Amino acid sequence: xxxxxxxxxxxxxxxxxxxxAHFLLHKGYEVFGTFRRLSTPNLxxxxxxxxxxxxxxxxxxxxxxxxxxxxxxASRPHEVYNLAAQSFVGASFEQPVGTxxxxxxxxxxxxxxxxxxDPAIRFYxxxxxxxxxxxxxIPHHEGTTFMPASPYAAAKLYGxxxxxxxxxxxDLFCVNGILFNxxxxxxxxxxxxxxxxxALAKVxxxxxxxxxxxxxxxxxxxxFAGDYVESMWLMLQQDQADDFVVATGETHTxxxxxxxxxxAAELDPAGIxxxxxxxxxPLDVDILLGDAGKAHxxxxxxxxVAFRExxxxxxxxxxxxxxxxxRGEQFPWDAxxxxxxxxxxxxxxxx
Ligand code: NAP
Ligand code: F7E
Numbered sequence: 249x250x251x252x253x254x255x256x257x258x259x260x261x262x263x264x265x266x267x268x269a270h271f272l273l274h275k276g277y278e279v280f281g282t283f284r285r286l287s288t289p290n291l292x293x294x295x296x297x298x299x300x301x302x303x304x305x306x307x308x309x310x311x312x313x314x315x316x317x318x319x320x321x322a323s324r325p326h327e328v329y330n331l332a333a334q335s336f337v338g339a340s341f342e343q344p345v346g347t348x349x350x351x352x353x354x355x356x357x358x359x360x361x362x363x364x365x366d367p368a369i370r371f372y373x374x375x376x377x378x379x380x381x382x383x384x385x386i387p388h389h390e391g392t393t394f395m396p397a398s399p400y401a402a403a404k405l406y407g408x409x410x411x412x413x414x415x416x417x418x419d420l421f422c423v424n425g426i427l428f429n430x431x432x433x434x435x436x437x438x439x440x441x442x443x444x445x446x447a448l449a450k451v452x453x454x455x456x457x458x459x460x461x462x463x464x465x466x467x468x469x470x471x472f473a474g475d476y477v478e479s480m481w482l483m484l485q486q487d488q489a490d491d492f493v494v495a496t497g498e499t500h501t502x503x504x505x506x507x508x509x510x511x512a513a514e515l516d517p518a519g520i521x522x523x524x525x526x527x528x529x530p531l532d533v534d535i536l537l538g539d540a541g542k543a544h545x546x547x548x549x550x551x552x553v554a555f556r557e558x559x560x561x562x563x564x565x566x567x568x569x570x571x572x573x574x575r576g577e578q579f580p581w582d583a584x585x586x587x588x589x590x591x592x593x594x595x596x597x598x599x
Contacts, residue, residue, distance in 0.1 A: 250278050256325035257281045258310070258358070259332030260303060263434045264374070266293035268329060268477040269303050275481070280323035282308035282332060293434045295580035308332075310354035313361060320365040327484050329372045330358055333404075336438055337378060340400035341530055352403030359414045359422065367420055370484045373411040375424040376404050377469065377495070377536045387539035390426070390493055397531050408491075415489050423483045428495035428538040431558060432473040433565035437586050441470065441562060444506055446583050448513045449566035451520055453574065458520050460590065462527025464503040467535040471496045472553035472561070482547040495538020496551045508556060512563040526590075 255272050259265045260281025269279045283291070285307050294300040308319040310332055320328075333351040334340065340347040355373060362369045380388040381397035396402045408424050415422040435442035440461065450456040471494075479494045500508075510517040543549045553561070569581050 252276050252278050253327070254278045254280065254323060254325045255327045255329065256306075256319060256323045257329045257331060258308065258319075259330075260305070261290050261293060262331060262335070263293065263432060263436065263473055264430075264477055264480075265329075265331050266297055266299075266434055267432070267473050268331070268480060269294065270297045270299050271474075271477050271481065273299055273302055279303045280306055280319070280325065282306050282319050284309060292580035292582055296434065310350045310357070313357045316354075316357055316361045317365060320361055320369075324366070325369060327370045327372070328358070328362060329374075329480055329484075330355065330407075331374045333374065334400070336436070337398045337400045338438070338527075338529055340398050340403070344399035347399050348403045348406075350403075351400060352406035355407035356410050359410060359420065363414070363418055363420065367418065370421040370489075371411070371414075371423070372480050372484055373407055373422065373424050374480075375408045375411075375426045375491070376401070377426060377428040377493075377538060378533065379405055379408060379426065380536060381533050382531075384535070386499075386535060386537040387495075387497065388493065388537060389539040390491055390542055397533050398529070412491070421484070421489045423486075423489050424491040425480050425483055426491060426493045426538075427476055427479070428469040428471065428493070428536055430471045430473040430476040431562065433562055434473065435562070437582060438589070440502055441505060441559075442566075443589075444509050445559075445562035445566045448509050448515060448563060449570045452513050452515060452567060453570050455570065458522050459506070460522045460524045460527065461502065461506070462523065462525070462529070463532050464506070464523065465501055465534070466532055467499045467501045467537075469495045469497070469499045469536050469538045470505070470555060470558060471551045472558050475551045475553055479543060479547060479549045482543075482549055486546070490546070492543045492547065493538050493540050494543055494549065495540045496555070497538060497540060498555055499535060499537040500555055505559060508559040509563050512560045513567065524590075
């Protein structure tokens with residue numbers, strides 16, 4: 249084991265895991281990351297960022313405490329970033345119990361393992377703006393009342409509180425990053441921003457003729473994932489463990505995102521958008537808007553990429569990928585392998 253600082257990232261195969269690994273490697277960390285053993289390996293994001301060979305991968309499953317202890321013992325980390333979760337709000341209505349187990353209870357498993365293996369470990373919990381749910385009192389800040397509006401948010405509420413409990417009961421250095429939506433070309437295809445950028449790229453190239461969405465009026469505070477992972481690291485470098493909101497302070501509707509994306513792709517939005525109740529949730533969050541004043545002041549963190557630029561980055565990236573795919577190039581990505589969502593039946597659908 250080297251002398252450099254060691255970080256263990258749970259969920260390194262996800263969007264944030266890949267960006268955070270990239271960021272920490274740049275800082276000179278030895279980076280360990282957990283992944284699930286799936287029938288088909290899912291390592292494309294690490295490959296796309298060119299860091300696959302520089303991170304050390306450890307198999308781990310969030311419902312298995314023995315595998316969590318194993319990951320801690322194998323990596324002996326100074327810092328643990330808990331990013332692994334069933335993170336798709338829509339799916340949490342279909343799998344409420346599984347989401348509670350993986351996204352909520354697993355935080356206790358991790359903290360309990362940390363307490364026994366090495367209580368000096370600093371712990372970051374990926375909390376979320378979804379905790380504010382149906383609370384219309386905007387902008388949301390660290391003192392705003394949580395009103396979760398999905399099984400996902402309820403599970404994250406458990407994770408948030410148990411993190412605070414371990415901080416107070418056992419004096420562990422545990423923090424909650426209450427991050428508002430953050431997106432990128434590495435975003436999962438089921439989330440609305442990437443769904444739009446990917447679908448518009450296909451429309452542009454004549455591979456599809458429309459984009460099918462659900463609730464167009466929902467409004468989100470969307471930032472760039474590459475900016476947000478820095479805040480995670482900053483939280484663990486403070487003298488005191490504390491909780492922070494991380495957001496841009498701007499909110500836009502799904503419709504506005506779609507229109508900005510059409511502009512970026514130089515497409516006329518008229519006639520290519522369809523709404524299907526299949527993509528509506530049994531309960532949705534109308535509006536999220538964050539006040540990151542505390543993070544600005546105490547962490548010195550600020551977002552660098554603004555809304556329009558984020559949309560352009562995502563649309564450009566997906567257009568380029570589909571063009572490369574048409575030229576027969578092979579490179580790490582996900583969309584060519586993904587079935588149309590129209591073929592997936594949803595138990596939570598509102599029809
Ligand atoms: P993501 O792309 O969905 O990544 C989730 C990661 O968790 C993946 O590596 C996934 O592995 C892993 N995972 C899922 N179930 C697991 C299980 N049972 N055992 C072990 N690993 C499991 O999510 P993200 O956007 O990077 O978000 C990172 C974290 O921040 C999540 O906890 C999310 O809830 C939270 N968050 C995200 C946002 C946002 O806007 N992105 C905002 C606030 C909070 P596979 O690759 O094998 O599926
Ligand atoms: O939905 C609406 C949908 O799935 C955003 C996760 O990272 O951020 C993410 O959760 C909005 C919702 O993200 C479609 O109803 C309309 O109102 O992209 P999303 P999310 O639910 O905000 C938070 C902060 C997290 O913590 C989560 O882990 O867009 N919407 N039409 C649609 N959403 C999807 N997915 N697909 C549609 O067709």
